[in-house]
Amino acid sequence: MNDASHPVLPTTYLHDALTINYEWWDTAPFPPAVPVPRQCRSVHVIRFENVGLRYGMGPEVLRDVSFHLPDKSFQFLSGPSGTGKTTLLRLLFMSLRPTRGLITIFGKDRSRITREELPHLRRRIGVVFQDFRLLDHLTTYENVALPLRVRGKEESSYRADVVELLRWVGLGDRMHVLPPVLSGGEKQRAAIARALVEQPRILLADEPTGNVDPQLARRLLHLMIELNRMGTAVLIATHDIGLMDQVDARRMVLSGGRLEIYD
Amino acid sequence: MTRASSGAGAIARSLAQRVSTAIGARWKRSLLRHGQTAIVPRENVAGRAMVLVIAIMTFLSCLTLGAVTLVRDTASTWQTQIAREATIQIKPAEGLDMGGALATARRIAASYHGVRDASIVSDTATARLLEPWLGPGLDINELPVPRLIIVTIDPADKPDFAAMRAELRQAVPNAILDDHRTWVDRLVAMSRTTVTIGMGVLALMLSATALTVIFATRGAMAGNGHVIEVLHFVGAEAIFIARQFRRHFLLAGARGAVAGGLVAVIVFVIVSWWSSRNIATPEGDQAAALFGTFSIGLSGYLGVALIVLLIAVLTAATSHVTVMAYLRRIEP
Numbered sequence: 001m002n003d004a005s006h007p008v009l010p011t012t013y014l015h016d017a018l019t020i021n022y023e024w025w026d027t028a029p030f031p032p033a034v035p036v037p038r039q040c041r042s043v044h045v046i047r048f049e050n051v052g053l054r055y056g057m058g059p060e061v062l063r064d065v066s067f068h069l070p071d072k073s074f075q076f077l078s079g080p081s082g083t084g085k086t087t088l089l090r091l092l093f094m095s096l097r098p099t100r101g102l103i104t105i106f107g108k109d110r111s112r113i114t115r116e117e118l119p120h121l122r123r124r125i126g127v128v129f130q131d132f133r134l135l136d137h138l139t140t141y142e143n144v145a146l147p148l149r150v151r152g153k154e155e156s157s158y159r160a161d162v163v164e165l166l167r168w169v170g171l172g173d174r175m176h177v178l179p180p181v182l183s184g185g186e187k188q189r190a191a192i193a194r195a196l197v198e199q200p201r202i203l204l205a206d207e208p209t210g211n212v213d214p215q216l217a218r219r220l221l222h223l224m225i226e227l228n229r230m231g232t233a234v235l236i237a238t239h240d241i242g243l244m245d246q247v248d249a250r251r252m253v254l255s256g257g258r259l260e261i262y263d
Numbered sequence: 264m265t266r267a268s269s270g271a272g273a274i275a276r277s278l279a280q281r282v283s284t285a286i287g288a289r290w291k292r293s294l295l296r297h298g299q300t301a302i303v304p305r306e307n308v309a310g311r312a313m314v315l316v317i318a319i320m321t322f323l324s325c326l327t328l329g330a331v332t333l334v335r336d337t338a339s340t341w342q343t344q345i346a347r348e349a350t351i352q353i354k355p356a357e358g359l360d361m362g363g364a365l366a367t368a369r370r371i372a373a374s375y376h377g378v379r380d381a382s383i384v385s386d387t388a389t390a391r392l393l394e395p396w397l398g399p400g401l402d403i404n405e406l407p408v409p410r411l412i413i414v415t416i417d418p419a420d421k422p423d424f425a426a427m428r429a430e431l432r433q434a435v436p437n438a439i440l441d442d443h444r445t446w447v448d449r450l451v452a453m454s455r456t457t458v459t460i461g462m463g464v465l466a467l468m469l470s471a472t473a474l475t476v477i478f479a480t481r482g483a484m485a486g487n488g489h490v491i492e493v494l495h496f497v498g499a500e501a502i503f504i505a506r507q508f509r510r511h512f513l514l515a516g517a518r519g520a521v522a523g524g525l526v527a528v529i530v531f532v533i534v535s536w537w538s539s540r541n542i543a544t545p546e547g548d549q550a551a552a553l554f555g556t557f558s559i560g561l562s563g564y565l566g567v568a569l570i571v572l573l574i575a576v577l578t579a580a581t582s583h584v585t586v587m588a589y590l591r592r593i594e595p
Binding site: 093095115116118119120122123127129133134135136137138139142146147149150151152155194198 | 298492499
């Protein structure tokens with residue numbers, strides 16, 4: 001996909017988002033999850049069929065996991081700690097290979113994806129890590145722009161878009177600050193902005209509210225819902241039942257290595 | 264003619280403008296790129312230790328190379344100097360006309376192809392040679408002192424010593440021709456052994472340097488695992504990540520290697536300057552007799568440059584291999 005056909009962040013993508021009022025989010029009720037449009041229901045961004053995974057010769061961490069993530073969908077992945085949420089996210093992000101079963105990502109069989117193809121596919125998946133994984137020697141702006149920089153893009157071609165995105169996540173005045181100076185919430189928002197900068201088709205977030213206070217957790221959840229409303233499929237891994245209860249959305253529950261889905 | 268020259272001028276101006284625009288754009292791009300923070304973080308403690316270790320190992324390797332070059336050149340000079348001369352010694356005997364014998368022996372030696380010069384060591388010079396043992400004011404005509412003829416030889420085209428020896432024996436029975444073969448053979452054997460040992464030491468030194476550089480680079484890289492992971496997860500291609508680290512470590516390695524090489528060159532220059540300053544003193548003469556002029560010459564300096572280059576490249580290659588291995592580990 002060339003640069004002309006895949007703009008970094010089209011103005012339309014940000015138009016409504018720029019009006020976000022974070023304070024209002026503190027009290028505003030969560031909107032219901034946007035129903036997946038009929039034409040998107042059959043378009044699967046990612047599909048798992050009888051997937052199993054074990055580390056080395058150990059027991060299976062995931063057993064017969066089957067599900068699909070439709071385009072523009074919103075869902076939670078939950079389950080007690082240690083049940084394999086992060087492992088499942090790593091499978092989704094292609095940093096692990098299943099020991100059995102079939103994974104299809106953007107219509108491609110995972111087992112046939114070559115090392116050379118992986119970076120290109122990864123650019124279509126945004127990931128927010130639990131520990132943020134920001135580079136401490138780069139400013140907030142440089143961290144967010146990193147996915148574009150590693151693609152060899154000229155800074156002048158994406159500067160305005162990255163600044164817009166930083167403003168959108170409420171970091172407009174923190175863009176030249178190094179991560180160690182940022183608060184936990186600001187780091188989380190920077191990590192989200194970095195995951196979104198390439199306008200991915202799906203956003204995977206691993207415990208995005210795990211390190212923040214309830215007020216900030218609420219704001220971050222609002223942010224994710226807004227993203228989904230703009231067309232990005234979202235999967236949030238969390239063990240925070242309270243957070244999930246606030247939004248009426250699809251739930252995928254991992255327990256004992258097996259996955260139950262509550263639509 | 265005028266129109267033609269004006270057309271050529273316009274083309275030249277247009278070309279110059281295009282080149283200037285291209286250079287300007289390139290320069291602007293370069294400035295923009297340089298305005299950003301480097302993706303690989305600046306050196307931490309391990310990185311600085313790596314640069315220091317590289318500098319020290321380069322210095323030691325260059326010193327070893329310089330020492331081997333010096334030994335090789337000195338042994339070669341000794342060998343050439345000794346092989347360049349032969350001596351005819353005429354022992355005194357009853358009724359021997361020493362002057363006539365010296366003249367005959369000199370004439371015979373000078374007649375051979377490959378002999379550049381044959382000169383009789385004069386009475387005065389012979390007396391001076393014996394002065395340390397027999398004291399000053401010696402009249403050598405009163406003593407049965409052997410006399411010498413120094414035969415200067417073309418080292419590239421040596422005379423037939425066997426024929427010269429036979430002819431001398433016939434014409435002057437008391438003459439003994441010493442072509443220094445014994446000394447030359449010993450020196451050749453000694454210099455070869457010395458240079459072989461030196462080369463062995465240099466090879467060990469370079470191996471130790473290579474291993475130290477590899478381990479120091481890996482140590483410095485260990486602190487950058489999170490950077491590799493983040494770049495990998497934001498969709499950077501392996502070759503991009505490897506290039507970033509290669510460039511960073513090439514520069515860091517070059518910095519250490521150049522510093523070490525430079526200090527080694529300064530040491531060579533200082534020692535060479537010291538030896539040239541003390542050339543007329545007893546200690547200077549002693550050192551010069553053993554090690555020549557203490558100068559490692561152009562080949563030595565080229566060797567130092569080569570070591571610096573090799574170490575910088577080795578550092579970059581190690582970082583490349585480490586990054587690729589790390590990526591293979593995090594990506595099944």
